[in-house]
Amino acid sequence: MSDTIAAISTAQGEGGISVIRISGDSAFTVCDKIFKGINNKKLADMKGYTASFGKIVSDGEEIDEAVALVFREPLSYTGENVVELSCHGGIYITKLVLRAVLDAGAVPAQAGEFTKRAFLNGKIDLSEAEAVIDIISAKSRSAARAALCVKEGAVRNKIDEVKNLLLSTAAHLSAWADYPEEDIAEVTDEQLYDSFDVSIAILDGLISSYDSGQAVKQGIDTVIAGRPNVGKSTLMNLLSGCERSIVTDIPGTTRDIIEDTVIVGDVILRLSDTAGLRTTDDKVEKIGVDRAKHRLKQCGLLLAVFDYNRSLDDDDKELIESAGEVPCIAIINKTDLDKQLDTEYIESKIKNVVYLSAKSGEGRAELVKAVEDIAGMDNFNPSEGVLSNERQRQAVLNSLNSVKDAKNALEIGLTYDAITVSIEEAITSLLELTGERTSDEVVDRVFHNFCVGK
Incomplete structure (x- = not known):
């Protein structure tokens, strides 16, 4: 993440414009080497969410006219300094502009690296990152709506509701068991049943809508x-x-x-x-x-x-x-x-x-x-949040089974320690879904399917 990355973010083909995206600590420095605004103002001196019109210059030669959009960290897609250069949409011209950016110090972005940086910088969670590729590949209105709702947090909000409820329950159980001398309210079976039933209902709803979402x-x-x-x-x-x-x-x-x-x-x-x-x-x-x-x-x-x-x-x-x-x-x-x-x-x-x-x-x-x-x-209601893929479904299913195990342990009279173990397993599965606790291998697999430039 110390590198400043660059890639063509628009489709490879002739069009009205092409967009080259540059992200990283040196994004402004790199672009100021090749972009000459008509007002002679450097991009490094511009405010975020502003634009400048000028020319792309490499080795003293004017390559094309362009519009430079400036986004400052952390208020950008990646959470880093970002410049988007919009040039004419010819295949040859676009590649010349990208080459000039790379010659100025940027490195080629890998597949999905912009969105991966957004995830690593805490701008989105893993479920929202996966929704990005679903938006791009959507083939119908419903598919696009469903993906957009997930991108805006429809699934994350439900997962957070269950996660926070289970975290509070586990914390209360641990505090009550570990500090009996403190004035901590006893955990009642009714409270636990309420917590488990709400969690099961939410998780079961996500599972039941999965097949319709995939259709x-x-x-x-x-x-x-x-x-x-x-x-x-x-x-x-x-x-x-x-x-x-x-x-x-x-x-x-x-x-x-x-x-x-x-x-x-x-x-x-x-x-x-x-x-x-x-x-x-x-x-x-x-x-x-x-x-x-x-x-x-x-x-x-x-x-x-x-x-x-x-x-x-x-x-x-x-x-x-x-x-x-x-x-x-x-x-x-x-x-x-x-x-x-x-x-x-x-x-x-x-x-x-x-x-x-x-x-x-x-x-x-x-x-x-x-x-x-x-x-x-x-x-089928896209606004309620639809799981995007089998990875998410399996994480929710694992969490659901763990909550059911906790409820069953309560019903047969096991100790609160045994119940807490199942609750913690349920929380771990949810953290794996959102990416708050997951392996580099899983993260790499998620972004492997992205196109370069997104």
């Missing part, structure tokens, strides 16, 4: 399946918003799995349009059918498509049986045609049924609602 963040592995010509490819194109799959009236047109990622309402679906399920002597088509059946068993959501204008056959019934093994929405397609399908049979076997004309789009709103319901969006 919002990463999407659901979704398979579109059905016999040939029921409209699977038309449905794929409807949800994708483009001609992603070839649509013809020839059975067996789709012979392999076609994939796309789409946003349905507030849910990301990783869609797979599969070959029509039927018995076939065509070797190539049979491979596609076998792959489709294999994907059916592994998906997180099955969109089982049936033809409103055709009677059920054995392939349809086999698909209906498979639907009982995974979350499923039965889509009765081609509702613009005459009814031949036994819809009552399907509704008796599959809970979620949607009537749709994939060709016209009629019924799409009902399909969106069904997808959101099955993803648990009705109970």
Whole structure:
């Protein structure tokens, strides 16, 4: 952290502007060597949260015009002195400006090093740091909202509430046991039960919202399946918003799995349009059918498509049986045609049924609602805080189990010393989540996934 680091913080490509971020004790000194403001004022003499327009000069040659933004410690993203140089967004020009900054004394930043310094300088905790990458990679409105709420402390506030409650409980138990001669109020079982029940409720709430949060963040592995010509490819194109799959009236047109990622309402679906399920002597088509059946068993959501204008056959019934093994929405397609399908049979076997004309789009709103319901969006509230990843979930689960152990110890009459051990284990797990007590290896692993410049 003694080095002054620099990196391009905008995307690698042509654009209106590019931003080079410089952070460290010598940020102003480095930038004053290459940035010449039109008012001749040095960046080192400027107040924080101010800007200056000037030119980037290296070896006596003007490279580009730029705007320099000055942030003074500790009121910056990293908690250090920071300068952000906004230059023209050409790939070549941006690299020239970065090279000039490095030649002036800065060193290249590592992946996630700016955010890592923010964490090490106490600007954010580890859960908020992980939310930064979630904001960058968000693919939907809900994913972005959830990540932003975590970045602003939604998870940390809940963790702090439990942590402080358990710390107070443990401190009271220790003081009462270690200093019996002092006038310290006795700890009652009712107080302990209240402390444990509140902690369990908060931690259990975080665990229960995890799967919905992951569906919002990463999407659901979704398979579109059905016999040939029921409209699977038309449905794929409807949800994708483009001609992603070839649509013809020839059975067996789709012979392999076609994939796309789409946003349905507030849910990301990783869609797979599969070959029509039927018995076939065509070797190539049979491979596609076998792959489709294999994907059916592994998906997180099955969109089982049936033809409103055709009677059920054995392939349809086999698909209906498979639907009982995974979350499923039965889509009765081609509702613009005459009814031949036994819809009552399907509704008796599959809970979620949607009537749709994939060709016209009629019924799409009902399909969106069904997808959101099955993803648990009705109970999903980003502002309440959502765990970002399996590391956080495991830490919360460990803490939850330790609190339950403490409560169980109290119920069976163990000593307060035994109860305190479980409480301290619960606190340790929470400290690992926030990064207040964790290994360098864990910290490095968290920031390894960041892009350089963030």
